[in-house]
Structure formats: C-alpha cells, structure tokens
Amino acid sequence: MGFRGSWANTHRATCRFHLPRGRLRPQPRLTPWEVQTVTTTTGLLRWAESKRQLLPRLAQFWQASDSRYVEPFAGSACLFFHLQPREAVLGDLNTDLMATYRTVRSSPDAVAARLSEMPSADEAFYYKMRDEVTSPLSAPDRAARFIYLNRYCFNGLYRTDLNGHFNVPFGGDRTGLLPSRSQLRKIAYRLRGQTLVNGDFGSTLRHVRQGDFVYLDPPYWVEGRRVFREYSSSVFAEGDLKRLKRWLTHLKERGIAFVLSYAHYRRARLLGR
Numbered sequence: 001m002g003f004r005g006s007w008a009n010t011h012r013a014t015c016r017f018h019l020p021r022g023r024l025r026p027q028p029r030l031t032p033w034e035v036q037t038v039t040t041t042t043g044l045l046r047w048a049e050s051k052r053q054l055l056p057r058l059a060q061f062w063q064a065s066d067s068r069y070v071e072p073f074a075g076s077a078c079l080f081f082h083l084q085p086r087e088a089v090l091g092d093l094n095t096d097l098m099a100t101y102r103t104v105r106s107s108p109d110a111v112a113a114r115l116s117e118m119p120s121a122d123e124a125f126y127y128k129m130r131d132e133v134t135s136p137l138s139a140p141d142r143a144a145r146f147i148y149l150n151r152y153c154f155n156g157l158y159r160t161d162l163n164g165h166f167n168v169p170f171g172g173d174r175t176g177l178l179p180s181r182s183q184l185r186k187i188a189y190r191l192r193g194q195t196l197v198n199g200d201f202g203s204t205l206r207h208v209r210q211g212d213f214v215y216l217d218p219p220y221w222v223e224g225r226r227v228f229r230e231y232s233s234s235v236f237a238e239g240d241l242k243r244l245k246r247w248l249t250h251l252k253e254r255g256i257a258f259v260l261s262y263a264h265y266r267r268a269r270l271l272g273r
C-alpha cells in the first residue's frame, strides 16, 4: 500500500497523487520563500492552464532519486523546466508545440536569429504572422512563428479553426519579451537527450519504467461548464477521461509514483476513485 491523497488550491484545481511506500510526503503548507521561487523559473512558452503558480507545491513531489520525469500533457512543461531533471519523457498531442521544442533543441541560434528580426508586441505584425501559410516555412521559421504568436496571443491560448489554422487574437503588449539567444540555448540544453513524443497521452505513458515519476495535467473536461479545453483540433472528452483513469490504475498497480492536477469540480472524482 502506498500513500494516496489530494489537496485543493486557489486555482480551482485539485491534485491527486499516488506515492509508493517510502516516498516523502509533501509539506502541507508553503513558506513565503518557497512561493517566491516561482519567479526564478524560466520556460519557453506561456500556456493556458499552465501550472506555473503551483510549481513550489508540485515540485515537492519530485525526488532526486527518481530515475526519470514523465509528463504526457506537457504544454509549456513548466514543472520540467523548474525541476531540471536529467532524464525526461515529454509528450503532447499538439504537433506544432512538439515541433517547436524539437527545433529549439536542434537549432536554437537559427530560431533566435529569426526572432531577432521580429518587432516586439506589434499587433499588425502579429496578424500578418498569424495569416501566414506555414507549409513552405523552414523548421526555424515555423518555430519562431509559434513562439512569437504564443508570446503575444490572448492568454497563452492555443486554438485552431477547423482547418487547423491558429486563430487566437492578439493579447496586448504586457506579455513579456521574446526569448533571447542565450535563453533559447538554455532551453535547448535542457531538452537535449530528452524523449519528445508528439501524440496521445497513452503513447507517452507507454514509455514509463519502474522508478519514474509521472506528472499529469490533462485538459479539463467538465460537463455543462465552459472550461477551455480545445488545445488542438480534437477535444478532450469523457472517453479520454475514462481512458486516463485506466492508465492511472495501471500506474498504481505497477507502483509508479504519479501526481495528477485536475479541475476542482465534481467530475474530477472520476479520476480520484
């Protein structure tokens, strides 16, 4: 029997975790110093429903002895960049996102060169980039476009129309700076040697081995409530939640430590039972 529990937080998200015997329990409260550590974290992207604000809390579940960090709903992967594990498996269904990570990993300087030619927080330029046909673009051009749109779009959303074209409006000019060459090099360094999976969470979870730590942050599916969940052309629905529940049971039976963050609503109980 391992330790199993949950905690609620101010972001109306609940975390459920399964920790095999022998693992440290997380602290019930955070000190002001721990809360401050959030500001020192660097990642590449903004992301809707990112758990950046919860990093100090989530980070407590990771142990230095864990062999690998696995995140099947990576998004901005802010916990990964915060923890800086030596080995990781990061996956996401979003093809443009995962292609961006791959390109930044292999060619940070080429992406930085493209970004350095782009004006910061320029609304007209944003819409010009948004309307661009992406198929003829080189990998660094595509990655730079993705990073630019992500930086200046509304609320870090990723949403496409039925043709798969990004359609989030401009989000104003208070969304920070584009990453510099040295920041992109750091991101590339963190991603080097890590396994990047573009696909459904099941294909990432198939990589899990004994001794791994898994963090799961799926899109919210809440019946009868409007909660943003359209990160790609497909929608995360009840069937996906049930599939995820089967995966959690499987991980638990294998004694794999995992933490799941999910909406703080009645439906989330489906995952916790």
Ligand SMILES: C[S@@+](CC[C@H](N)C(=O)[O-])C[C@H]1O[C@@H](n2cnc3c(N)ncnc32)[C@H](O)[C@@H]1O
Residues within 6 Å of the ligand: 047, 048, 049, 050, 051, 052, 072, 073, 074, 075, 076, 077, 078, 079, 091, 092, 093, 094, 199, 200, 201, 202, 217, 218, 219, 220, 231, 232, 236, 240
């Ligand atoms: C709540 S966000 C993750 C946010 C991330 N924890 C962060 O801090 O940025 C959920 C992610 O799941 C991805 N996603 C949606 N459906 C998926 C699926 N079936 N398999 C894998 N990833 C999926 C979305 O593209 C999105 O990036």
